[in-house]
Amino acid sequence: MNKPRHILGISGGKDSAALAIYLNDKYPTLNFEYYFCDTGKELDETYELIANLENYLGKKVLKLENEELKSSKDAPFDYYFKSFRGYLPSPQARWCTALMKLKPFEKFVNGEPTVSYVGIRGDEEREGYISRESNIQSIFPFRRNIWSNDVLTKFFNPNNQEQVLSFFNSYHKGNKFDKVLDILNEPITFDLNYKAETAKAIKLKLNTSLDLGIPEFNRAVFDFLKTTNYPLASQVDFELLDNEDVLVRDDIFKILRETGIGVPKYYEKIEFEVDGQKGEYARSRSGCFFCFFQQKIEWIWLYEQHPELYKEAIKYENADEMFTWVPNESLQELIEPLRIKQIKLGHIQRTKKKESKSSPYLLDILEDTERDGCNTCFL
Numbered sequence: 185m186n187k188p189r190h191i192l193g194i195s196g197g198k199d200s201a202a203l204a205i206y207l208n209d210k211y212p213t214l215n216f217e218y219y220f221c222d223t224g225k226e227l228d229e230t231y232e233l234i235a236n237l238e239n240y241l242g243k244k245v246l247k248l249e250n251e252e253l254k255s256s257k258d259a260p261f262d263y264y265f266k267s268f269r270g271y272l273p274s275p276q277a278r279w280c281t282a283l284m285k286l287k288p289f290e291k292f293v294n295g296e297p298t299v300s301y302v303g304i305r306g307d308e309e310r311e312g313y314i315s316r317e318s319n320i321q322s323i324f325p326f327r328r329n330i331w332s333n334d335v336l337t338k339f340f341n342p343n344n345q346e347q348v349l350s351f352f353n354s355y356h357k358g359n360k361f362d363k364v365l366d367i368l369n370e371p372i373t374f375d376l377n378y379k380a381e382t383a384k385a386i387k388l389k390l391n392t393s394l395d396l397g398i399p400e401f402n403r404a405v406f407d408f409l410k411t412t413n414y415p416l417a418s419q420v421d422f423e424l425l426d427n428e429d430v431l432v433r434d435d436i437f438k439i440l441r442e443t444g445i446g447v448p449k450y451y452e453k454i455e456f457e458v459d460g461q462k463g464e465y466a467r468s469r470s471g472c473f474f475c476f477f478q479q480k481i482e483w484i485w486l487y488e489q490h491p492e493l494y495k496e497a498i499k500y501e502n503a504d505e506m507f508t509w510v511p512n513e514s515l516q517e518l519i520e521p522l523r524i525k526q527i528k529l530g531h532i533q534r535t536k537k538k539e540s541k542s543s544p545y546l547l548d549i550l551e552d553t554e555r556d557g558c559n560t561c562f563l
């Protein structure tokens with residue numbers, strides 16, 4: 185098997201940018217290829233961030249584009265929007281991601297063994313985009329567990345237990361090895377009707393294994409991978425096996441600030457006042473300025489902070505056909521003064537409620553929906 189390529193997608197968001205910096209600085213021997221799938225509808229801050237990154241990394245961030253766009257003068261989003269005859273993408277019909285992100289990505293990989301690095305943080309629960317192609321393997325350097333679920337599912341499959349035990353045996357002895365045995369003997373089902381139970385059992389086995397030693401666990405997984413067709417199977421060693429770092433949101437901001445790359449301006453909180461009550465808003469994500477995953481308060485942020493972009497977003501809607509960015513409400517309706525007031529007050533209430541319960545960060549509140557959003561666009 186050929187040696188794998190090491191690739192990193194820059195979405196324009198903070199996490200993928202910080203990941204590129206972190207890996208470049210910590211693992212200079214890995215030859216990373218960086219790419220960006222441009223929809224032509226990003227905020228200016230995204231393009232600035234990519235330019236700053238290119239300077240820092242001393243490498244180009246390759247702009248991926250589908251063949252059919254090469255002869256078109258339209259921005260990629262507009263080209264496909266026309267071909268869909270004005271049918272807007274939505275969480276249920278995400279043609280934008282499929283055509284502008286996944287298609288060029290798979291062409292870029294071109295069937296070659298590839299390790300793709302993903303910037304999901306240690307304080308997040310989501311998994312991120314996992315390719316179904318066997319030649320692409322995802323690695324999550326910011327998490328305690330760097331491996332993807334598909335790898336873990338195979339690793340903890342009782343059919344592989346004997347082999348896995350022999351790998352663990354090289355790294356754990358005595359009590360620790362007995363504990364590994366207990367972990368692997370914990371029941372697990374792979375019945376498709378019990379997916380939640382499978383996920384829970386894998387998580388338990390994973391966390392207990394990691395508690396016994398992260399580098400030891402990583403080495404056992406790596407040995408196991410060598411018996412498979414995963415891209416890393418061809419590597420003699422893998423630089424990240426001893427990595428025990430866990431990076432959370434504050435670390436990401438710190439990396440961006442300390443390296444001088446800077447945090448995209450749209451993450452900065454802006455104060456507003458309504459009916460004597462004070463609130464704050466910001467944008468929680470990168471991606472298209474009109475992305476349908478954004479919350480209503482983010483639409484109001486766009487209207488008040490980038491009115492020209494809001495007007496542009498309105499132009500894509502066809503309210504008669506119910507083609508609106510927000511379900512059952514046009515962008516024109518969303519900016520009626522009373523509606524703006526209602527959205528802002530609702531946001532203030534929700535923020536207070538969540539602040540009293542959990543995280544003090546506005547971004548945590550805004551990012552609640554991001555977890556269900558587009559993992560290829562917002563990292």
Ligand code: SF4
Pocket residue numbers: 223273278280281284470471472474475476477558561
């Ligand atoms: S940012 Fe939103 S609108 Fe743009 S491609 Fe991603 S999911 Fe689609």
